[in-house]
Amino acid sequence: MAQKKQVSRVAMSKTSVRTKLIGVVFLAIFCLLVVAPSYANGGIDWLNKKANLGFPRLPDKGFNLGLDLQGGAHLIYQAKIDKIPVGDVVSAVEGVRDVIERRVRGGLGVSEPLVQTTRVGNDYRIIVELPGVTDVNQAIKMIGETPILEFKEQNNEPPRDLTPEEKKTMDTYNAAEQVKANDALKAVRAGMNFGMAVAKYSEDTTSTKTNGGDLGFITSDTFPDLYNWAKTAKVGVVSAIQKSTTTLVIAKKTAERDGEKEVSAAHLLLCYKGADRCDSSVTYTKEQALTKINEIKNEITVANFIEMVKRFSTEPGSFSTGGDLGTFKKGNMVAAFETAVWDAKIGTIVGPVETQFGYHLIYKKGETIPKEYSVARIAFYLKQKTDIVPPTESWVASGLSGKQLQHAEVASDQRTGQVQVSLQFNEEGTKLFSDITTRNVGKQVAIFLDGEPISIPRVNEPITSGSAVISGNFSFTEAKLLSQRLNSGALPVPVELLSQQKVDATLGADSLQKSFKAGLAGLLLVMLFMIIYYRLPGVLSVFSLLIYTVLTLTIFKIVGVTLTLSGIAGFILSIGMAVDANVLVFERLKEELRAHKPLRSATEEAFLRAWPSIRDGHVTTLISSVVLLWFGTGFVQGFAVVLGTGTAVSLFTAVTITRTIMRAVFGRFKDEANVLFLGYTKNSK
């Protein structure tokens, strides 16, 4: 009876070992997929391509790397809160945080900044992490500004006329320029070298002045006036003074050459469903379109081209243009079209040509080679009204700014329930606001934040109470954000840069690579040691060590632990920790085998006896990790999280995984063991 029970227990434990082993294998596969999804995705892509099954790809997210590994900036600011009433401190600091976040996102284009507030004693600090930012100086400038809130009113002043005095100054100046130009022209006409004249007279400030006034080859686009003159002038000829509103120019034509060939053409387009920019009313399939265009081709001639275009072309607008494309240069048309047009003879119709827009029949009307002219000039700059009178702005400062705002908060309209932002000014602000609103009844005033208008309410009546509301189509969050911004503008919390850390991206990559190498080397050394010293159990511990490694990395990835350089060091350290538990068990196993216990019960005994030491050792390290997590700042916490996670995981892998693998493998050996096990001695009884 007892024997039977014994047998059945062994049989049961065998199946349960098998189940556990399968569990271990699945765990390992899962972790590998999470840690290195790119290999699996490669396979999935291949399968999808071959069998067209459309399996989804695995999420391919990298590890969260700390700034010391990916490069970037870490800034700590102190909010100077001494002038702020105690009750408003938290929201003021939050306001500054939001402003900074907005500035780094919008202004610097950092997509994943981390902006946090922390409190140290009575100090409020704002921590800004900017991954990948290289120009820290600019970032600091942008962040350091205090938010500026301004009230502006509409600029009613029309652009003013010049005062007689200004007009006189301008005219005198321009007259003097004219005299200079006349002198220069005289000198050139009298035989002065043009380059010398440029050096002497020209007011060009760029390199044009130093290279003899040469503008290079000009086209009708770059200098239309000069180009028109140069069309008729001969090479070597010097022009009279050409006057425009801004300049007086004496030009000399120095050379002419052929420009790029231009072609003029028209086309008939038949597009089909799915072609680029094809109108949705078109019902042709690709094959139908091809058949149809070939039919058209047989009928079309130069004489009836426009008529045919009007009848058949699917191009929007072709009815009025007749398919005319005007003149164009190389590079203006898609490649297939261009080749066909350039190769065609003038006055012929070619096609059908296939492009991504459909099938084209092209009528080449002509080609021209425009001239380009090289021109040198002596330039004199004239003054105009706009040089003297500044351009008018649509908003002008009213004198009311964030300094006079006492408080802003979210409110709602009592009748309509609409969300509003209410403002309360101080005494000076109340007076100013009352003046402004009196002046601007029926008009708009604008509220500017950091130079951008954020709200442009209309003034319905003069407001003398010193309170105002900004109503608009706000959602509650928008209104809250606005009031927060206004408060931070109204209660300027200056920030002071306490510390900055910047790591160059190349240095980060270098650190990452080096620590990766070190980790790999460490892992291999430990594995080698275990195999050489403990033989077969050592080999098994290598498996559980590998599972330990991928499992820990999986947890880092899923939880989103930020890996820093010291964190990776902690991880490398925890490899040693993970092995320690195995060493404890194997040493016990050695002792049990030396005492000639049968292999299987020796194994179980070894685990049982080693457990208190394993537990105690892990707990002390966990204690260190937890305390560090509690007291540390950023990167200390990174280390603590990694070390703590590693320790907890190693407790699991060293005991559960190693034991499962050992049970499964040792089941295949005889009870008296053999030389593959350390501690085996020939039984000499």
Added chain:
Amino acid sequence: MNIPFIKYSKVWYAVSILTSMVALYALFSWGIKLGIDFTGGSLVELSFAKNRPTVEQMDNTLKELKLDVNVIQKSGDDEFIIRTKFLDEDIHQALIKKIRASYEKDGNTVTEKSLQTIGSSVSQQLRQRAVSAIIWVNIAIILYVAYAFRKVSRPIASWKFGTLAIVALAHDILLVMGVFAFLGHFFGVEVETDFVLALLTVLGFSVTDTIVVYDRIRENLIHHSASEFGTMVNVALNETLMRSINTTLTVLLPLAALFFLGGSTIHNFALALLIGMASGAYSSIFIASPLLVTVEKWQRRERK
């Protein structure tokens, strides 16, 4: 194999007392050089693409700026490390500009690899946190050891196990700090926050080592209470010797890899851990366990 550890207790004590004295001397006469994490200040790391100037040239360049420069040091093949008093952003920009203007000639380029500036309030906070972390880790570990050995009371009280574990631990910490005081004095090595991390990690590991040996002593106490205490401790030490050596090796191997391959940034961190771990294994065998026997002897003498 039976090594008579306990028999030579006095020799180990002498060795440990001697090293501790030397470490204490180093600590008190030279002190550990604190880095900018704890003192505040700025550390700029520059690399030069072609020609790295000499320390003298750099010194002269910086003198023109009238900065409070503490250290100018070459590092690696093409880098410079400059440590100054706290630089605000404007002065920092002026510094970089000046160096660029002075050395960016003939195709040479200067890259600012990293910059750390730490204000005095931040460094003060880091100092406070480091101290409180060390205190709390110690308290937590003493409590845990006392708890773990709560069932042992004969022939030695559980709190004595805890205290002796801490003595061994203090020895390890002292050694690491002594070595860094020495390195600081002769090689200008400065310690930053990561040094505290290393110390705290050493604390954890050192106590783990001691606990494993004590665990075995505890187990043997329960099973063979007949034999003499000293002999029994010696048996336990021999039984756990290979484990101590192997565990230490498996921790030291990856650390050595980190020390040699991990790059300059992590160098001191790995070194502190290497020393601490090795010392931790040593102290649990040669200090913590012999001390148990010595304490037990004292107790008997008192009773007589």
